[in-house]
Amino acid sequence: MQSQAPMVYIITYGCKVNYYESEAVASNLSAMGIANEMVSDGAISHLQSAAAFVINSCAVTSMAEKKSRYGVSKIKRYHPQAKIVTMGCAFGRKTPEMVALEVANTLTDDSVVKSHADGVIVNHKREKAFIKVQDGCKNFCTFCIIPYLRNKIEYRPVDEVVAEIRAQGSHVTSVVLCGINLCYYPDFGALCRAVDECGIAWEISSLEPPMMTPELIATLKDCRHFVPHFHICLQSGCDAVLRDMNRHYTTVEYASIIQKLRAAFPNATFGTDLIVGFPTETDAAFATTLTFLQQLKLDKIHLFPYSPRVGTKAATLPLIQNSIVTERIKKIKQTLHLSD
């Protein structure tokens, strides 16, 4: 969309938490009377009247980080006069590549969260609104950079989350509760019950297996508006690799959770994330993972080729050849009939 009034454009990379935080920035700008619009990086070259850009970046893989840098370079090329403000995980990392981009203004997490402290309610534009309820992780999975970038554990009180959901217009038809690691929410069951009372369809974004206790499953079963789509991060189907990743569950425990959920929610759908080519994933470990996936019969699997993140424990380990990783991804797709 083109506009003649000076505009702040907000570009978001990465996860649902980032999308939420971008909406928080947009709501803050609107409250200050500043015109703003959320756009994709594909729109940069033909936008008009760009006074400033906010780039909300992602660092989860090296590719995500590269995309965030590319967004800044593209803005500098097409809008040399525009101010650029960065936020999110990639720019929090201050790698030489990020520093070389010479972006002067970086929003800290605190300045984003301030929207709640100031009483500005986040106005969601999507029909399915992402509602951030938690931030931070200290699990230090050996492949993950996030605990180095977002290790302040925070959660939003139940009342605040409920107030935000109730304040949305009728265009919002469902909400998704999201966080960096929802395991850290102190009483997630109480939050679920309160959200269900809002009377709107709701679901939960990524879940960690240790969260899925019989108590939480029973609570969810009692919720009338809960949409039973479960995205429970697996990462590997081999116990030895899970240990090397510092994941705190076994494949037997994971399978048992899926079984309990299927018994409680016969129409549930299941998704997961899987890292392929973690440094200690031998041929035998990969074969074990593939067999495990065949048994689980999940509906959706997000496959991520292992991406070493400098500063993490796993980044010190020797890499598996790219060609082997590509071959393994192909094999999973073929065996499980997954589309690209």
Ligand code: SF4
């Ligand atoms: S649980 Fe593991 S993968 Fe998830 S954010 Fe924390 S360290 Fe990263």
